[in-house]
Amino acid sequence: xxxxxxxxxxxxxxxxxxxxxxxxxxxxxxxxxxxxxxxxxxxxxxxxxxxxxxxxxxxxxxxxxxxxxxxxxxxxxxxxxxxxxxxxxxxxxxxxxxxxxxxxxxxxxxxxxxxxxxxxxxxxxxxxxxxxxxxxxxxxxxxxxxxxxxxxxxxxxxxxxxxxxxxxxxxxxxxxxxxxxxxxxxxxxxxxxxxxxxxxxxxxxxxxxxxxxxxxxxxxxxxxxxxxxxxxxxxxxxxxxxxxxxxxxxxxxxxxxxxxxxxxxxxxxxxxxxxxxxxxxxxxxxxxxxxxxxxxxxxxxxxxxxxxxxxxxxxxxxxxxxxxxxxxxxxxxxxxxxxxxxxxxxxxxxxxxxxxxxxxxxxxxxxxxxxxxxxxxxxxxxxxxxxxxxxxxxxxxxxxxxxxxxxxxxxxxxxxxxxxxxxxxxxxxxxxxxxxxxxxxxxxxxxxxxxxxxxxxxxxxxxxxxxxxxxxxxxxxxxxxxxxxxxxxxxxxxxxxxxxxxxxxxxxxxxxxxxxxxxxxxxxxxxxxxxxxxxxxxxxxxxxxxxxxxxxxxxxxxxxxxxxxxxxxxxxxxxxxxxxxxxxxxxxxxxxxxxxxxxxxxxxxxxxxxxxxxxxxxxxxxxxxxxxxxxxxxxxxxxxxxxxxxxxxxxxxxxxx
Amino acid sequence: xxxxxxxxxxxxxxxxxxxxxxxxxxxxxxxxxxxxxxxxxxxxxxxxxxxxxxxxxxxxxxxxxxxxxxxxxx
Numbered sequence: 001x002x003x004x005x006x007x008x009x010x011x012x013x014x015x016x017x018x019x020x021x022x023x024x025x026x027x028x029x030x031x032x033x034x035x036x037x038x039x040x041x042x043x044x045x046x047x048x049x050x051x052x053x054x055x056x057x058x059x060x061x062x063x064x065x066x067x068x069x070x071x072x073x074x075x076x077x078x079x080x081x082x083x084x085x086x087x088x089x090x091x092x093x094x095x096x097x098x099x100x101x102x103x104x105x106x107x108x109x110x111x112x113x114x115x116x117x118x119x120x121x122x123x124x125x126x127x128x129x130x131x132x133x134x135x136x137x138x139x140x141x142x143x144x145x146x147x148x149x150x151x152x153x154x155x156x157x158x159x160x161x162x163x164x165x166x167x168x169x170x171x172x173x174x175x176x177x178x179x180x181x182x183x184x185x186x187x188x189x190x191x192x193x194x195x196x197x198x199x200x201x202x203x204x205x206x207x208x209x210x211x212x213x214x215x216x217x218x219x220x221x222x223x224x225x226x227x228x229x230x231x232x233x234x235x236x237x238x239x240x241x242x243x244x245x246x247x248x249x250x251x252x253x254x255x256x257x258x259x260x261x262x263x264x265x266x267x268x269x270x271x272x273x274x275x276x277x278x279x280x281x282x283x284x285x286x287x288x289x290x291x292x293x294x295x296x297x298x299x300x301x302x303x304x305x306x307x308x309x310x311x312x313x314x315x316x317x318x319x320x321x322x323x324x325x326x327x328x329x330x331x332x333x334x335x336x337x338x339x340x341x342x343x344x345x346x347x348x349x350x351x352x353x354x355x356x357x358x359x360x361x362x363x364x365x366x367x368x369x370x371x372x373x374x375x376x377x378x379x380x381x382x383x384x385x386x387x388x389x390x391x392x393x394x395x396x397x398x399x400x401x402x403x404x405x406x407x408x409x410x411x412x413x414x415x416x417x418x419x420x421x422x423x424x425x426x427x428x429x430x431x432x433x434x435x436x437x438x439x440x441x442x443x444x445x446x447x448x449x450x451x452x453x454x455x456x457x458x459x460x461x462x463x464x465x466x467x468x469x470x471x472x473x474x475x476x477x478x479x480x481x482x483x484x485x486x487x488x489x490x491x492x493x494x495x496x497x498x499x500x501x502x503x504x505x506x507x508x509x510x511x512x513x514x515x516x517x518x519x520x521x522x523x524x525x526x527x528x529x530x531x532x533x534x535x536x537x538x539x540x541x542x543x544x545x546x547x548x549x550x551x552x553x554x555x556x557x558x559x560x561x562x563x564x565x566x567x568x569x570x571x572x573x574x575x576x577x578x579x580x581x582x583x584x585x586x587x588x589x590x591x592x593x594x595x596x597x598x599x600x601x602x603x604x605x606x607x608x609x610x611x612x613x614x615x616x617x618x619x620x621x622x623x624x625x626x627x628x629x630x631x632x633x634x635x636x637x638x639x640x641x642x643x644x645x646x647x648x649x650x651x652x653x654x655x656x657x
Numbered sequence: 658x659x660x661x662x663x664x665x666x667x668x669x670x671x672x673x674x675x676x677x678x679x680x681x682x683x684x685x686x687x688x689x690x691x692x693x694x695x696x697x698x699x700x701x702x703x704x705x706x707x708x709x710x711x712x713x714x715x716x717x718x719x720x721x722x723x724x725x726x727x728x729x730x731x
Contacts, residue, residue: 010686060685060686061686064682064686065679065682089713091713092688092712092713092714093713094688094711094712094713094714095686095687095688095712095713095714125713233682233685237685237690250712255710257698257699261698261699262699265699265700265701265702265708266702267700267702267704268702270701270702271702362701362706362708362717363701363702363703364703365701365703365705365706365717365719366701366702366703366704366705366706367703369705369719375706375717476676476677476679476680476719476722477706477717477718477719477722478680478683478684478687478716478717478718478722479706479716479717480687480714480715480716481708481715481716481717482715483715
């Protein structure tokens with residue numbers, strides 16, 4: 001049997017990073033509170049011993065009441081493990097020490113890992129870790145998960161760990177209780193744990209006879225009244241405060257405000273700076289993805305001819321849909337979507353790891369508060385820029401249910417990675433002719449503008465939803481602002497590529513091939529003289545024309561429900577009727593196809609509007625259903641953006657005509 | 658005096674927290690308790706909230722909540 005370790009510590013102290021280093025795995029880590037929600041277990045080896053290690057959700061206290069804290073407390077109280085590693089943040093040891101005191105009172109098998117020690121040194125925070133180790137009678141290992149310092153020592157400590165013979169010394173204030181209970185609880189193998197659990201938690205006493213149980217439970221009522229939660233919390237606060245005085249010296253601490261914070265939170269520079277940041281990220285994404293996109297495109301269309309040739313033995317009726325339906329859609333999705341994703345996701349992860357997002361939440365709390373929400377909504381929007389489904393899951397961080405619903409209903413107004421490459425190709429086709437430096441800057445500017453419009457729509461819709469759906473329920477807003485942490489660049493990039501970009505791309509690819517087949521079938525299957533596709537587009541065309549679009553565009557968005565990535569290929573397949581042998585050689589030839597089908601500037605603008613404001617993709621809708629557990633909100637999430645998109649299109653069309 | 662009124666950069670000591678139980682507990686978790694030293698570090702651009710620092714934690718509170726915390730200059 002493998003031995004077992006659990007990692008416990010407050011949020012954002014680097015538990016996940018330690019977990020990754022020890023197990024050589026790639027869990028996503030980020031510099032904000034509440035990354036790890038589920039229990040992760042992995043195995044690693046030291047010499048000949050195999051260890052299962054569990055990464056517990058961040059927890060400030062075993063008596064906490066948040067979802068994460070309950071999961072962690074439950075694990076600590078009920079599961080069996082050989083070692084509990086308590087991870088402390090050396091730059092903010094005050095918070096972690098209280099948890100450590102709680103854990104040490106009930107567990108004899110603790111190793112303390114003082115993480116981020118190098119950063120504390122840089123800030124001139126002095127911690128006498130040897131004194132800490134002596135006082136608490138536990139091994140204290142100093143580490144830096146980021147720089148991989150102290151990992152060998154930690155492994156050594158795990159390997160050599162023996163439970164201390166001396167019993168844990170209990171807090172004096174609890175002495176009376178423990179002394180009283182000790183003889184009664186002689187059958188438990190960890191008396192202090194059972195005793196503390198009796199105070200704060202339900203516990204089964206099945207190894208005791210009924211009479212013994214009576215003896216235990218009777219005095220307990222009294223003790224529970226005396227040592228209520230508040231009293232216990234105070235005991236631990238005081239205890240950790242005494243410890244802090246003895247081992248931490250902050251008198252020489254450098255307390256400078258980070259230069260970035262000065263710019264980023266200044267009244268005048270905050271908003272421009274954030275917009276510039278967004279622009280730079282988009283610009284890097286657009287300009288770097290141009291070349292690989294074209295290369296992939298050329299490569300795949302070259303392959304198309306070859307493939308057709310090789311598979312020539314197949315009957316036409318199978319070969320054509322395979323190549324001109326499935327394969328084309330597939331290679332469009334890969335060559336247009338993959339490069340931007342591969343650049344955007346890592347860039348974003350770097351910013352996230354550095355700790356910029358909580359500042360955005362801080363800056364934008366003002367307007368969000370006026371709309372009945374709070375600044376954290378902007379964090380969920382940032383996640384939505386990557387993938388709306390992720391953004392919807394991310395709304396768990398919101399302060400209360402109302403704000404969570406508001407954030408969910410508006411998340412779709414952030415164009416996700418499936419949509420903004422679509423927007424980019426549309427922008428470069430219709431608005432920008434050059435693809436040089438000037439061209440990429442201009443298209444990034446336009447895209448930034450679209451996202452800013454999306455933010456404004458978010459504000460308005462949040463406010464309206466708050467007004468119509470909820471009565472004014474207020475809650476206190478507390479936002480943690482972590483210190484900046486320069487991320488490990490290569491590692492962060494690789495992890496985000498592997499976990500985020502690939503995930504989203506995989507989903508798009510899985511959907512694009514069958515979607516291509518379906519659309520090919522629609523385009524070629526005839527009832528009488530008219531194809532199914534024409535029947536559908538003819539039906540949608542009147543509505544499309546009123547909106548300054550056409551039936552094909554509307555159908556493309558409807559068929560794009562499973563994944564927005566496939567909208568443009570559907571559009572093109574529809575226009576060239578699938579049978580034609582035109583290859584998508586370049587953006588110009590694509591533009592020609594669109595222009596031949598009566599596209600004007602208005603069509604392009606309205607296409608962008610609809611792309612920004614329409615129902616979320618199927619995955620996102622499912623996630624919304626799961627998160628809200630309500631059909632009402634799922635349907636609203638579908639209807640609201642669609643209506644807004646249609647209205648906006650109507651307005652631009654009226655203006656243009 | 659109340660937390661909302663302390664000037665940026667000056668140290669103050671928390672005397673009393675008059676917030677609801679849940680929020681008080683969350684502030685406990687950040688290390689914000691009676692008798693700890695607190696400084697205001699910066700304002701937000703829309704003036705709706707301010708960032709404070711207690712030991713190693715920086716956190717933000719809205720003005721309307723910050724007026725429920727009593728403090729005194731060190």
